Amino acid sequence: MEKVISFNPSKCTGCGLCEMACSLGHESECSKTLSRIKILKLEDMGINLPLACSHCSDAPCMKVCPTRAIIRDSETGATIVNEDICIGCRACMTACPFGALSFDDINEKIIRCDLCQGDPDCVKFCQTKAIEYVDIRKDGVSRRRSVLANYTAAIKAAEGKNDTAKTRKSSAKNVNV
Amino acid sequence: MIINNKRIIIIGNGVAGNSAAETARNIDKEAEITIISNDIYPLYSPCVLPHYLAGEIDNTTLFLKEEDDYLRENINYLMGKRVTDIDVTEKKVLFAQNGLKYDKLVMATGCKPLILPIQGNRLPGVFTLKTVQDINGIKNYGGNTAVIVGTGLVGIEGAVALKNRGYEVYLIELLDRIMPKNFNIPMAKQIKEILEDRDIKVLTGERVESISGKDRVKSVITDKRIIDCDVIILAAGMRPNVELAQKVGIEIGITGGIKVNKYMETNISDIYACGDCVESQDIINSTYSLNLLWGFAQKQGEIAGSNCTGKKKEYYADIPSVGTKLFDTAIASIGITADEDDDSFRLIESEGLDYSSTVVLKDESIVGAQMIGKVNNIGLFSSLIREKIKIKDFKVSSYKKSDINPVLCRLKYLL
Ligand SMILES: Cc1cc2nc3c(=O)[nH]c(=O)nc-3n(C[C@H](O)[C@H](O)[C@H](O)COP(=O)(O)OP(=O)(O)OC[C@H]3O[C@@H](n4cnc5c(N)ncnc54)[C@H](O)[C@@H]3O)c2cc1C
Numbered sequence: 001m002e003k004v005i006s007f008n009p010s011k012c013t014g015c016g017l018c019e020m021a022c023s024l025g026h027e028s029e030c031s032k033t034l035s036r037i038k039i040l041k042l043e044d045m046g047i048n049l050p051l052a053c054s055h056c057s058d059a060p061c062m063k064v065c066p067t068r069a070i071i072r073d074s075e076t077g078a079t080i081v082n083e084d085i086c087i088g089c090r091a092c093m094t095a096c097p098f099g100a101l102s103f104d105d106i107n108e109k110i111i112r113c114d115l116c117q118g119d120p121d122c123v124k125f126c127q128t129k130a131i132e133y134v135d136i137r138k139d140g141v142s143r144r145r146s147v148l149a150n151y152t153a154a155i156k157a158a159e160g161k162n163d164t165a166k167t168r169k170s171s172a173k174n175v176n177v
Numbered sequence: 178m179i180i181n182n183k184r185i186i187i188i189g190n191g192v193a194g195n196s197a198a199e200t201a202r203n204i205d206k207e208a209e210i211t212i213i214s215n216d217i218y219p220l221y222s223p224c225v226l227p228h229y230l231a232g233e234i235d236n237t238t239l240f241l242k243e244e245d246d247y248l249r250e251n252i253n254y255l256m257g258k259r260v261t262d263i264d265v266t267e268k269k270v271l272f273a274q275n276g277l278k279y280d281k282l283v284m285a286t287g288c289k290p291l292i293l294p295i296q297g298n299r300l301p302g303v304f305t306l307k308t309v310q311d312i313n314g315i316k317n318y319g320g321n322t323a324v325i326v327g328t329g330l331v332g333i334e335g336a337v338a339l340k341n342r343g344y345e346v347y348l349i350e351l352l353d354r355i356m357p358k359n360f361n362i363p364m365a366k367q368i369k370e371i372l373e374d375r376d377i378k379v380l381t382g383e384r385v386e387s388i389s390g391k392d393r394v395k396s397v398i399t400d401k402r403i404i405d406c407d408v409i410i411l412a413a414g415m416r417p418n419v420e421l422a423q424k425v426g427i428e429i430g431i432t433g434g435i436k437v438n439k440y441m442e443t444n445i446s447d448i449y450a451c452g453d454c455v456e457s458q459d460i461i462n463s464t465y466s467l468n469l470l471w472g473f474a475q476k477q478g479e480i481a482g483s484n485c486t487g488k489k490k491e492y493y494a495d496i497p498s499v500g501t502k503l504f505d506t507a508i509a510s511i512g513i514t515a516d517e518d519d520d521s522f523r524l525i526e527s528e529g530l531d532y533s534s535t536v537v538l539k540d541e542s543i544v545g546a547q548m549i550g551k552v553n554n555i556g557l558f559s560s561l562i563r564e565k566i567k568i569k570d571f572k573v574s575s576y577k578k579s580d581i582n583p584v585l586c587r588l589k590y591l592l
Pocket of ligand 1: 066089091188189190191192193194213214215216222223224225226227258259260261285286287288306307308330331334418421451452453454468469470471472474499500501
């Protein structure tokens with residue numbers, strides 16, 4: 001069963017442990033800039049928004065990659081980079097509609113979520129279960145579409161919670177990242 | 178509906194041709210799929226050629242496919258064959274005294290560099306930058322001083338590559354700025370400075386008039402000076418390869434590219450076209466233009482390949498974007514580049530220690546963006562341009578919190 005990382009902003013405390021776990025797991029050092037997952041803190045709205053590759057079904061990064069270095073992992077469905085042929089041109093970064101890819105300036109390679117071969121570290125380290133690894137919704141919607149829709153739903157839910165207790169019941173859906 | 182047992186012929190072994198062939202194969206396991214190309218290599222990406230020229234990659238990683246890959250995909254590849262004619266009534270392509278029948282034909286003939294019509298343009302030492310052969314030619318030729326004519330993406334990347342190879346490099350541009358298609362004057366000026374910092378001599382507003390030399394290049398003569406050099410690279414633009422199409426009555430648009438509809442069909446039935454040889458619609462102005470980019474070719478190839486099998490798929494206009502790295506600095510541009518003196522656009526400029534960016538607005542909607550230094554976020558603009566988002570939609574005050582999506586949230590912090 002294909003799974004996606006799902007994120008619920010209303011549970012995220014913004015502690016950043018996921019970022020550290022991610023960077024430590026992939027790069028053996030604790031560095032926010034080397035993390036594949038990023039928490040965007042919208043201070044004026046009181047929301048913590050996660051950002052990582054959605055592994056889009058019809059992934060724009062795969063299409064623009066001039067060396068076809070981005071391939072889909074047949075096991076996890078993740079879009080992963082073959083670092084041996086990546087030339088560091090950043091075309092994928094330019095194409096990603098989420099701005100979810102970062103660049104490792106030292107090694108001149110793109111860095112992106114690889115779903116940790118199906119056992120994501122960020123999920124393991126999240127204390128509040130704001131990040132979960134769940135089965136992809138089987139409604140035929142592309143990964144990217146479901147990410148956007150769910151983000152909005154979850155933000156609405158989080159907003160409601162802040163505003164009044166009454167709206168708390170509103171659909172607090174998970175968000176696929 | 179998939180109609181089986183078809184003969185699909187694709188002319189051209191670039192990314193457009195290959196993505197058409199691969200897509201058709203994925204949908205239809207039975208069809209006979211043949212790529213015919215005058216290329217003598219398996220698929221490779223022209224985008225990496227500057228890196229190959231600079232010596233950053235060698236010919237072990239240059240190719241995206243090996244000959245075995247075609248066999249594995251069950252795609253016939255007739256290498257080194259130029260198609261000279263098409264019999265559209267008999268549905269037959271003609272090459273080197275051979276004829277091959279097709280049920281569906283895909284023109285994926287790409288483009289070729291413009292050879293400036295000036296004296297000396299064929300002298301040894303004059304090169305273009307399009308194929309592996311071109312690069313091998315430059316590498317074998319040697320020399321110490323190189324002049325690059327034209328400052329589009331290809332010219333700029335070529336200049337950086339030759340500098341990295343140890344050449345003394347001159348870049349000549351006819352217009353008032355470099356990368357005129359992608360950056361406005363203030364941004365282009367910064368790019369020029371990045372190049373000049375590395376000792377590349379950038380000459381703008383200068384016209385190349387002729388090339389002198391007896392049996393090899395000796396110098397370039399412009400309207401302002403004479404530059405002694407060993408190597409000249411003509412990078413003053415590309416033109417679609419449409420001679421064959423034109424010959425058989427396929428309609429060509431005013432831009433010089435083959436005219437296709439949203440199914441990538443030409444005016445002749447059962448003939449499709451995709452990639453650098455076609456013109457495509459601009460999402461912002463709805464006008465047609467040449468978008469000679471990898472992503473466009475890949476996507477259009479998929480559409481053509483799918484439609485060939487009978488599985489209907491539509492092509493949606495894309496937004497042109499380019500990005501590259503000049504030594505240590507990344508640059509990127511997407512959508513429309515507005516001229517400063519054009520009142521119909523408004524520019525939002527921002528600058529920090531290690532970056533500058535310009536966002537282009539028309540009627541208060543985002544239509545383009547240019548970035549130097551930090552380019553991570555340029556992709557966000559493709560969503561905004563596509564959805565014609567008004568700038569006021571993400572001003573904090575008029576912002577309806579419940580309507581936000583992550584892309585807009587991030588943008589709010591960028592502008
Ligand atoms: C130096 C350089 C750098 C670039 N950098 C970038 C970049 O960073 N980003 C980006 O998006 N794009 C870039 N591009 C553009 C990108 O490479 C092209 O858009 C893309 O490769 C086009 O692919 P295509 O399949 O349409 O055409 P091509 O790759 O040109 O393939 C066309 C094929 O058709 C064959 N052919 C033509 N006529 C015939 C005939 N009559 N019979 C048989 N065969 C024929 C040709 O031999 C060729 O093999 C770059 C291009 C160059 C040259």
